[in-house]
Amino acid sequence: MSTTSIMIVGVGGQGSLLASKLLGRVLTAENYDVKVSEVHGMSQRGGSVVTYVRFGDKVYSPIVDAGEADFIISFEKLEAARYISNLKIGGKIIVNSQQIDPMPVITGAASYPAEVLTTLREMGAEVQEMDALTLAMEAGSPKAVNIVLMGRLARYLGIPAEKWIAAIETTVAPAFVELNKKAFALGYND
Amino acid sequence: MKKLLIGNEALARGFYEGGIGVVSSYPGTPSTEITEYLSTYRDIYSEWAPNEKVAAEVAFGASLGGKRSVCAMKHVGLNVAADPVFTMSYTGVNAGMVLCTADDPAMHSSQNEQDSRHYAIAAKLPMLEPADSGEAYAMAKASFALSEQFDTLFMIRMTTRIAHSQSIVEIGEREEVADKEYKKQPEKYIMMPAYAKRKHPVVEERTKALTAYAETCPFNRVEDGADHSLGIITSGTCYQYVKEVFGDTVPVLKLGMVNPLPPQMIRDFAEKVDRLVVVEELDGIIESFVQSLGLPVEGKNLFSPIGEYSQSIVARAFGKADTPALAPVEGVPGRPPMMCAGCPHRGIYYILAKHKITVIGDIGCYTLGAQPPLNAVDSVLCMGASVSGLHGFNKARGAEAERKSVAVIGDSTFMHSGITGLVDIAYNQSNSTVIILDNSITGMTGHQQNPTTGMDIHGDPSGKIDLEALCHAIGIRRVAVVDPYDLAACEKVLKEELAAEEPSVIISRRPCVLLKSVKKLPSLRVDADACRGCKACMGLGCPAISFRDKKAVIDETLCVGCGVCRQKCAFGAIG
Missing domain, CATH: 3.30.70.20 (Alpha-Beta Plaits)
Structure with missing residues (x-):
């Protein structure tokens, strides 16, 4: 099979690293060649964070370039707009409908673009908006936004939900397994 | 067993299986996880050293003592460690020793974009460079035996993209290696002129032997392709971009040993192709070497020496069309990193900004005080440069500056290389005010212990350097401690210490808010x-x-x- 490319984008502290860890485990267990690339270091400081995940028979580059992402999972609306040109023509972008103001907006140096997802749709992107924060709270913690979004992505990757559940059991701390399983199911079924 | 590992974890696994006994490092993105993962193997000795020079010397001492050793650092850390490293090239090793240096093309979290391969050339040391985690693992595992075979420190160069990308690694078992006997050998280990003069020719001969090894080294290989109108020489992460663009269509000389380079292998490769191009990030080091062989070659005429590459950059350089994509959205505000909510650095920076104090800054989370809206920092150069820089600034500008300027440095950075600057202030008596932001952790690199925290790399109780006592011992009589959450107290202490007619230290003390214990x-x-x-x-x-x-x-x-x-x-x- 040809290589599938996924981008996970969000704001430092939103838990995108755990999401990519889970995804990497699921894909490795399916015997795909997998590459996951994330640049951390400043990621805890509220900056924009991006993770690339690629899988297939043989994957060379760990990077997802312009026009290459089959899926973009965005934890925040502005970040969806920031990385939209990475989306493959015909690719899907799944966006958590949260708004987190970046510092230039907080200081008043810039404004948060209005109706940003409408703009993306008008450009021709297939945007799926979901209120992952509300679903995460329903699961038991606002921190489970990452697993809710992975639940939604799981619908499209053709890997049975049980395999994801098995990976959740080995990826998250025992105390949070049930919460995350619930979050996954809520995202998957939403 | 197959595992998905980041490059740094793959290195750690390879070193572990290769029989490592001691690791000493100072944290620095993107190298930190090498040592963090090694510290999870409790049957070896691991530590955070106060700086990279100390770490390299500890690892050298361990090699001398007969155990295979590693030190890991970011590219700028190698500048700090350079002094022992250059002379280790002369002494060679007893047990195998490896130094990992992690470069940061595109400066994701660094102050410059230097290319560590220059160090390998300048110090006449062999250097390996992996292109994914599997290769990082294999190189790490093989490197100790190579170090012993050629009697030299080996270097492994990482870049951020390799260090922090996960790919699949087939891991194995640890090889138990007997300690080497320690024998007193003054002519090998004492580098004073009489002995060093005899060692330099040994180094030159060793480079010849390593060059011969590079010709057959399994990490250097040719992958043939049907179309010989083009041949590409590449290494590291660039190999992946080249393969992404060309697949198996054109011949590729993939170099895993980047110093010394294999002249015959390169000549043979060049002979088979019509057009020869080197694809390498940062400086044109391989390209210059190929030129020195008298071969026509291209490289930096097509590629920038700035930043990271990717498959689209490689494709474009060879005249291929861009992948169709949506246009970027205009006017998306940036999202720079910032000090966290509740960050203890914020209060003290607010007071410094309010009083328009000149702030000579340093390397750490607190560099973010330079960002809007605080805009509180005037200069950031390298680890430790705040303290010594302030001293120079005040000597240049005199009493007026002394009452309006401070140095700001974190606890870990102060331990790293701020102490010597403070010694200069105490010794040469400038009326300087140094603020140590003591948040009880090494923050920016993701929470590592340091000599002031009272805990070792495992989080177990350890020696604890008392900052106040240390400053007093250096000769600073005025040492004040303040809580940065208390703005009035910060303002009062700052005014007092700036007004004082002698050197002073303000310790702004409150633990990092991200610590679980807070x-x-x-x-x-x-x-x-x-x-x-x-x-x-x-x-x-x-x-x-x-x-x-x-x-x-x-x-x-x-x-x-x-x-x-x-x-x-x-x-x-x-x-």
């Missing part, structure tokens, strides 16, 4: 009726505070109740 207070709230919308609280640059409908709003999921904004509110609206 108890978070309930979120504060804005009383919308009391808020006048004056934006005084916004001037702190706290990510938990935003402005909606002409009133300040506090995000309860981010606020940790530090109370700094409450002190700024003249209308009592925050509580």
